Amino acid sequence: MxxxxxxxxxxxxxxxxxxxxxxxxxxxxxxxxxxxxxxxxxxxxxxxxxxxxxxxxxxxxxxxxxxxxxxxxxxxxxxxxxxxxxxxxxxxxxxxxxxxxxxxxxxxxxxxxxxxFNQYVLLHAGVLALGDRAVVMAATPGSGKSTLAAGMMLSGFRLLSDEFGVLDPVSGDLLSMLKPVALKNESIEVIRALSDEAALGPIYRGTRKGDVSHLAPNANSVEQLGARARPVLVVFPRYRRGVGLELKPQLPEEAFARLAFNSFNYSLLGPVSFDALAVLAGRCQVYELTYGDLPKAIGCVRALLNSNGEGGGAREY
Amino acid sequence: MRIEDWDAVLVLARQARLLGTIACRIRDRPDLAKQIPDRVWGHLTASINYSSHRLQMVRMELAALSAALPPELPVTLLKGAAYVVEGLPLAHGRMPNDVDLLVPRANLGIAEAALRDGGWEMENVDEYDQQYYRQWSHELPPMRIPGHALEVDLHHTIAPVTSRVRANDVALFSALVPVEGTRFRVLNRHDQIIHAAIHLFQDSELVGKLRDLVDVDALYRSSILDQQACDRLWKRAAQHGATTPLWYALNYSRSWLGTPVPADPPGIEPSWLARAMTGWLFRHVCPPRIFERGKTPSRVLVELAAQARYHWLRMPPALLVRHLGHKSMTAVRSIIR
Structure with a gap:
């Protein structure tokens, strides 16, 4: 067929x-x-x-x-x-x-x-992967998470999601929730400038989030829709105009609190999400990434994802 | 069952607010659970998780209520909250939106004042509605602590005071059952069944109320085990003047859900015409049904008929005319504005 x-x-x-x-x-x-x-x-x-x-x-x-x-x-x-x-x-x-x-x-x-979908822990996070090794990028709106996720997809990463990090609390794996990436305001031009392969839809002016244009998920990401990925890295990105790259390691307990804060259904799931996020924070390397230059940030996340072993500082909870 | 068949089952169960109940019942039966496809199991797990959260919200609201209401005030829990504190299997998978409290009418003022002191507020109820609730209803307007997930409904009896069915409050309040380890009481099981029947057939528009029938079934199966118990139930219903709603509840529960209800005692059956009309409405509007692109005009008409029945049962004609007159004037005014 x-x-x-x-x-x-x-x-x-x-x-x-x-x-x-x-x-x-x-x-x-x-x-x-x-x-x-x-x-x-x-x-x-x-x-x-x-x-x-x-x-x-x-x-x-x-x-x-x-x-x-x-x-x-x-x-x-x-x-x-x-x-x-x-x-x-x-x-x-x-x-x-x-x-x-x-x-x-x-x-x-x-x-x-x-x-x-409360069978999963839903993180407000972009998730991207190289092979089956995934990075979770959790952040509050306006921190440049979608822009970074879009840029990474256009640089060879598989995009699983830019909005919903879907964590299976039973297996600890991440699932795709692959949707067009909603780029807002200045991000639209940043992504257009980054790659000729960026397939952007029309610009919708004056939505509740300002101007919005959607970046189409690429074939590489769509082909791997059904494959789960293993989280090995957590990054809290923060865009600041004109600043250099800064990478700050985070302790697992800080990571846990920030992941919980960035979860849509953390309190609803109670013990289920508590356990799942404790495992996630314990098994991944965790950094706060402040950046002003998109290609540099992408290179940095690539290096981190390639370098780290099975969650270097893995701790059992 | 093929996975495609589950598609409609999930949609309908969710609309009937029964998905959590079905999920919990399947979870508790390993022989069934292992036949469920993974993707369906995901939806069932989600509803179990959501229900656990709502039940936790109920327990938290009850803790807050416990602290706010004067200790000497006897407070009874109705429906969902009662099943939760009693730990009935019927509570598993529920997703309650409110906590229903019952206090004697003489204590209504004290209870209301205590709730207001505790931070519960009434939401946007105009003067007419206040009067409507207070004079002609069996409960006060819903109250809520801002930010809390659940509403609190404060009742003083189990049937609208203007309806033709008037529960026997003396009998009701003298048969309450304390719940061990709490300050709360619950109705005895017979009164719970009768209340569920009144609530469904006397005090609702019937639309999408399959879950209420499932409650009747579960309460009945757990407590009415033989003919003698069933006879006592009918006798109790007669005391409350509620044999008609009980007749409908038990008959539909028996024919739709297979509840083991013995033959009805003679002379209780409603008239042929009432049975035909109520039955026609009930069969049309009670089971969940999906209208993919919104309700069809014929569905809107059937629901209007069910609404008319509800009002007719709830109020004597003169009051009904007055109430509908006021409501239509309000509607007209809001359009003109």
Whole structure:
């Protein structure tokens, strides 16, 4: 059997028809799959842009989330048209401008995942890997985490996620939650300048996070969607304009506290997340990385990931 | 079961707020658990984890309530919170949004003042709703400590005071059961079943209430073990004037969930017309159902009918006219604004 075509290889019309058909389009993210139907013009084009390397799947099977992007009701179908986001037939959010369907879809998938996937510890972290060795980059919004993750993907790392670090508390492995990387404001130009291979979608102006453009995950990352990776390195990145590279080792207990702080469901999971993060903090080398120059930061993380053994300072908890 | 079949099961169970219950029941049966595909197991584990968190929130809220309410005030827990402190299997997998307390009507003022002193606040309830709750309902408007996960509903009886079913408060309060190791009491098991039946068939819009029927089933199976016990249950329901809601609850529980309920005593069955109408509504709106692109117009109509039934049972006609009149004026005003 031939592998399914990539979305980028298809006409937008084919994707649009699949989105309207009863079975919809399946999008595999790694940790979960989403089945989506859409009845909004332009959405197929937007998907094709930022999910270009993803396989075109319309077969039957089990899916974790069932989403619909539908047209607004009443006059809002025509006048300043809106779109609506539905999960299992329920609309958890207010309608939004139809032209912004893609960023709302992306945000909606994140919301569903964060609400429901409490079988995993969900870290607010970018995760990248070389082979099966992964680095977890946890940070609060605005610290340059997505920019660094995007830059690393374009420099040969496999991207697992830029938003959700998905940690399996049973095995201690990391799973992909591979989505288009939402780049904000200045980051968009930084990434465009970094690599000719950066496949960026349109710029959405004035979203709740300012200007947003999505970087499509590359084929290397998409091909390894299903593979788990082993965390060996934790980095807390911090971008500061014009500063040199600074690397500060962190003690496991500091790392634990910072990981817990950067977890979406730490308190919800209670003992499950406590144990999982204690193991993670104990087995990985942990650094705080302050940087002003993206290529240098990427080189530094590469060197750390290549150099360190099986979590050099491993400690049992 | 093929994994594709699980797809719809998870969606429907989640909508019915039964996913955690199903997950816990499967977890406790290793023979079943090992047949569950990994990806499905993930959803079940997530709901078990989420439920553990909610139950912990219940225990924390109860600890806060314990400290805030005067020690000499007798306080009874209803529904979910009662099942949690009693440690009933029925509590496993629940995801409660509120804690329901019952105090005698004479103590309502003391309890409310103690909660306000303890930091619980009522959220945005206008003057009409305040009056509605206080005069015609069996509970006060929900209260919450800002930032707390759970609401507290303070009841003074188990059925709306204006409805045709009026629980016998003297009988109710004289049969309370203390819960060891806590300051709380719970209803005796018969009254718990009757309360669940009233809550479902007398005091709800029936929509998406399969979980309430599952509660009736679990309570019944755990406590009504023979014909004599069942007879006592019917007798108790008669004391509360609640044989009709109990009839519906036990009949649907028996036919949908296989609850081992013996034949009904004669003369209790509701009229043919009432049975047909309630049954039609219940079958349509109670089980979970997915409308992928939102509710269809016919679904909206059925739900309106269920809502009309709810109001009809809850209030005498004159009050109903007054209440709906006020609510529609408010709606009109908000549109004009």
């Amino acid at each position: 031939n592998p399914p075509p990539r979305l980028a290889a298809l006409e937008a019309k084919t994707i649009s028809n699949a989105l309207k058909a009863p079975g919809g389009l399946r999008i595999p993210y790694g940790a979960c799959t989403v089945r989506v139907r859409a009845f909004v013009d332009g959405f197929a084009d937007a998907l094709r842009n930022v999910y270009g390397a993803f396989p075109f799947l319309t077969d039957d099977g089990f899916d974790d989330f069932h989403l619909v992007i539908d047209r607004g009701r009443g006059a809002r179908r025509w006048v300043r048209p809106t779109a609506r986001f539905l999960i299992d037939g329920v609309e958890p959010f207010e309608p939004f401008p139809r032209s912004n369907a893609l960023p709302y879809f992306e945000w909606g998938v994140n919301w569903c995942f964060a609400q429901r």
